[in-house]
Amino acid sequence: MKKLFYVCGILISGWCFSQESTPKIKAAFFDGVAVAGYVDHGAFINFTGPNISVTHKDVKFILGMLPSLRIKEDKSSGTKNSMITPNLGVGLTAVYKKIALQIPVYYNSKTAAENGAWKVGIGLGYSFK
Numbered sequence: 001m002k003k004l005f006y007v008c009g010i011l012i013s014g015w016c017f018s019q020e021s022t023p024k025i026k027a028a029f030f031d032g033v034a035v036a037g038y039v040d041h042g043a044f045i046n047f048t049g050p051n052i053s054v055t056h057k058d059v060k061f062i063l064g065m066l067p068s069l070r071i072k073e074d075k076s077s078g079t080k081n082s083m084i085t086p087n088l089g090v091g092l093t094a095v096y097k098k099i100a101l102q103i104p105v106y107y108n109s110k111t112a113a114e115n116g117a118w119k120v121g122i123g124l125g126y127s128f129k
Contacts, residue, residue, distance in 0.1 A: 025054050031062055033093060035102045037123020042072025044104065044121065048093060060127075062093040066104050076113070093125075100125040 033048040051064020066089040074080040091104035102123040110116040 025052065031060075031095075032128035033062070033095060033100045033102075033125055034128070035066075035093070035100055035104075035123040035125030037102060037104070037121050037125075039070070039104060039106055039121025040072070040108060040119040042070060044068045044070045044087070044089070044106070044123065046089065046102075046104065046123070049088075058096055060095040062095065064090070064093075066091050066102075068104070068106070070106065095127045098127050100127050 031048040031051060031053065034045070035047075036043065036045050038044075046066040046068035048062055049065040049067045051062045053060055053062040053064075055061075068087045068089055070085050070087045071083060072085075073083055087106055089104040089106040091102055093100055093102040095101075100123075102125060104121050104123060106119050106121065108114070108117055108119055
């Protein structure tokens, strides 16, 4: 997981800083991006939350928290969790014009059947700004 973040960071910084124009770096609480996608045999709907973003030409890269609703059926026997649960993820979002591509990471807590683990997903969305 760490290697993925390192590789993404190196590629983004190399691409951004090798160009002649200077990128704009800014911090924000909300960027107006809504995303739906897939993670860990379920779906998610999220909005970009507090973040740091870099804008270069028509592409905006956002690294931040993702307040989300995760949609996943609990297939255990006996008592079951709700199908829709609130969750907080973290991830990288790339916005080109109005289309957003996102790589979120969510933590699944330890249960009686599984250890806790980070799960990587993918999503597609729309930027309202």
